[in-house]
Amino acid sequence: MRIVDLIEKKKKGLEHTKEEIKYFVDSIMNGTAADYQISAWLMAVCFQGMTIDETAYFTEAIINSGERIDLSSLGTHIADKHSTGGVGDKITIILIPLLAACGVPVAKLSGKGLGHTGGTIDKLESIPGFRTELTVDELIQKVKDTGLAIGSQTKNLTPADGKLYALRDVTATVDSMPLIASSVVSKKIASGADFVVLDVKYGSGAFIKTPEKAIELSELMVQLAQRQEKKFNAVISSMEQPLGRMVGNSLEIIESIEFLKGSMPDDLKELTLKIGALTLLHLGKASTETEAVSLLTDAINSGKALEYLKKLIISQGGNADVLYNYSLFKQPLYKKEIKAETDGYIKNIDAYKTAFACKLLGAGREKKDDEIDYSAGVVLNKIYSEKVYKDEVIATLYSDSQEKINQAVPILKSGVEITTQKPEKRIIVYKTI
Numbered sequence: 008m009r010i011v012d013l014i015e016k017k018k019k020g021l022e023h024t025k026e027e028i029k030y031f032v033d034s035i036m037n038g039t040a041a042d043y044q045i046s047a048w049l050m051a052v053c054f055q056g057m058t059i060d061e062t063a064y065f066t067e068a069i070i071n072s073g074e075r076i077d078l079s080s081l082g083t084h085i086a087d088k089h090s091t092g093g094v095g096d097k098i099t100i101i102l103i104p105l106l107a108a109c110g111v112p113v114a115k116l117s118g119k120g121l122g123h124t125g126g127t128i129d130k131l132e133s134i135p136g137f138r139t140e141l142t143v144d145e146l147i148q149k150v151k152d153t154g155l156a157i158g159s160q161t162k163n164l165t166p167a168d169g170k171l172y173a174l175r176d177v178t179a180t181v182d183s184m185p186l187i188a189s190s191v192v193s194k195k196i197a198s199g200a201d202f203v204v205l206d207v208k209y210g211s212g213a214f215i216k217t218p219e220k221a222i223e224l225s226e227l228m229v230q231l232a233q234r235q236e237k238k239f240n241a242v243i244s245s246m247e248q249p250l251g252r253m254v255g256n257s258l259e260i261i262e263s264i265e266f267l268k269g270s271m272p273d274d275l276k277e278l279t280l281k282i283g284a285l286t287l288l289h290l291g292k293a294s295t296e297t298e299a300v301s302l303l304t305d306a307i308n309s310g311k312a313l314e315y316l317k318k319l320i321i322s323q324g325g326n327a328d329v330l331y332n333y334s335l336f337k338q339p340l341y342k343k344e345i346k347a348e349t350d351g352y353i354k355n356i357d358a359y360k361t362a363f364a365c366k367l368l369g370a371g372r373e374k375k376d377d378e379i380d381y382s383a384g385v386v387l388n389k390i391y392s393e394k395v396y397k398d399e400v401i402a403t404l405y406s407d408s409q410e411k412i413n414q415a416v417p418i419l420k421s422g423v424e425i426t427t428q429k430p431e432k433r434i435i436v437y438k439t440i
Contacts, residue, residue, distance in 0.1 A: 010034055010044045017051040025064045032068035032167050042174060049171070049180040057185035062227065063234040065185070069193040070235070072167035076143055076199035081112050081150055084290045087200035088115075088282060089191060091224075094212040094358040094365075095249035097259040098279050099127045099157075101266050104315035105283055107155040108306035109292055114150045116160045116198050128159050133257035133381035135335060137325035153318040164197045165190075182214065184224055192231040192239070202289050203232070203239045204282045209437070210247035212358025218243055218437045225440045240285050241440040244278055245433070248391055249361050251275040255370045255384015255405070257336040264330055267313040272390065277435045280304070285439065339382040339405035343412045347395045351425040354391075356402075360422030361385060364415040368406040380407050385419065392430045 008030050016023065023031075031048065034040035057065065078085045086106055090096055103113045117127035117139075128139050141149070141158035149156035162169065168190050175181045195203045205228055209221040225241035232239035251272045253262040266275060284299035286292075293299035306312040313330065320327045329335045365371060369380035386403045389395050401423055406412050 010040050010048070014044060014047045014051060017048060017055055020055040022058050023061050023064070025060075028061065028064040029068050032065070032072055035167050035170055036072050045171070046174050046178045046180075049175060049178060049183075049186070052186060053180050053183045056183075059227070059230060062185040062189055063231055066189040066193050066196075066231050067235065069165050069167045069171075069189060070197050073165050073197065074143075074161075074163045075197050076114075076164070078114055078147065078199035078201075080147060081114065083201060084111055084292075085199065085201045086111050086113055086204075086286045086290060087195060087198060087202070088204045088206060088286075089195055090206040091191075091208050091213065091215065093206075093208045093244075093246040093250060094362045095251050095254040095259065095262075096206075096208075096246075097130065097251065097253075097263045098206065098275070098282065100130060100260065100263040100316075101275070101279050102283055103155050103157060104267065104319060105279070105303055105306055105312045106286060107153075107315040107318075108311040109283075109287060109302050111286060111290055111292060112150050113155045114146050114199070115155075115157045116146075116164070116194075117157055118160050127157065129379060129381075130256045130259050131157060131323075131325075133260055133336060134320060134325040134329055137320060138323050141323075149322050153315075153322045155315060155319050156322065157319065160194070165193045168193055184227060188224060188227040188231055192228050192235070195239075196232070196235050196237055201237070202286065203237070204285050205229075205239055205241040206278070206282060207241050207243050208246040209243065210245050210358060211360075212249065212362055213246040218245075222438060222440065229440055238289060240289065242278070242281055242285070243437040243440070245435055245437060246358050248274075248356050248433075249358050249385075249387065250278070252387045252390055253384065254361055254365050254387075255368075256379065256381045258382075258384040258386060258405070260329070261333055261336070264313070264316070267307060267316055269307060271307075274391075274433075274435045281436050281439070337380075337382045339380075340407045341405070341409045341412055343404045343416055344400045345402045345404070345416065345420055345423070346398050347389075347401050347425060348397065349425055350396050351394075351427050352429045353389050353393050353395060353401070353423070354426040354430050355422070355424040356387060356390065357422030357424075360418050361387075364404065364419040364422075367415040367418065368404060368411050369408065382407065383411075391433060394429075395425060 369383040
């Protein structure tokens with residue numbers, strides 16, 4: 008068997024056998040496949056696609072390229088979630104203490120982010136002292152002690168995917184459905200959870216632009232999980248506008264804290280309760296969605312969910328005083344308010360333009376080793392359908408650089424649309440699979 012023959016076969020649109028897929032992934036891991044050969048095969052997949060069988064074999068081979076975390080010592084009700092990425096998407100930070108408060112242990116591995124803001128790990132690391140570099144044993148012990156833990160993804164999980172993604176990123180082969188699906192599902196299964204809810208986003212602020220494509224990807228990932236005898240659900244959600252009011256790193260932690268104190272923007276509330284309810288239903292913590300939502304709401308109203316966030320912060324070395332004193336976060340040097348030029352209602356705040364503005368402000372990174380400004384970001388003083396008057400503040404930009412603010416202001420302003428008629432309620436959750 009030769010790599011060049013596998014490239015030729017896929018170039019012609021023919022189907023690989025399980026043995027061929029295993030050989031290809033093994034060749035990546037042992038170094039016998041050159042980067043240019045792997046890249047050629049990835050491009051062939053982008054043009055020709057993969058069958059469900061091929062994609063399932065590929066997912067399994069990626070899982071088997073590294074270690075598989077065993078969380079069985081935590082019980083049989085271990086939950087996880089994964090988002091395909093969005094603007095202002097802080098749901099993981101809200102949901103994990105919320106589920107823990109409802110009796111669901113959560114051991115989550117997350118990553119740093121590329122793009123407009125940091126990932127979940129970057130956001131948590133904006134909390135002074137918070138430590139995310141945990142061994143698997145530490146992660147499990149912290150869940151046993153407190154009911155929840157969030158750590159950085161270990162290099163020992165799905166290392167083949169890491170090698171593949173590095174090449175996909177520089178060869179314009181990121182947006183292949185089979186490659187996306189196998190990457191997500193392999194990491195989630197290797198992480199050891201029994202049940203995973205996928206938050207698959209579409210719209211201007213997502214890499215998937217239409218709900219139809221989001222459904223296609225979701226159905227594929229659910230099928231791949233079934234092949235591994237795991238249960239995944241997918242929530243298809245809109246990312247045409249940012250989630251909530253804050254986009255940034257420490258800003259999103261602050262909004263998460265406020266949410267668990269009871270201040271819940273409608274869009275963030277709808278999506279969080281939907282994902283949380285699906286999890287409680289599947290794990291037998293509730294018998295109906297109404298009951299599940301009631302349990303989640305009670306956990307917020309009673310302060311129990313906030314208490315679990317406090318436990319998480321303390322357990323991982325962070326300063327839990329940030330829950331009550333936001334000045335303990337890194338403070339920006341500069342800010343700029345954007346004001347309405349007319350009376351009306353907010354019809355649109357474009358998610359992509361908001362994301363781009365945040366990246367210009369310093370909240371995101373181009374390369375993995377880039378430094379990010381934890382204090383940088385945007386606060387949306389007004390969001391969809393809210394009444395606004397001329398000269399009222401619509402948004403506030405924060406950064407350590409006045410020059411960066413000057414660059415970001417026109418980008419954000421161009422994404423704001425004000426109308427004279429109050430818009431109808433917008434779709435947040437499009438479909439559940």
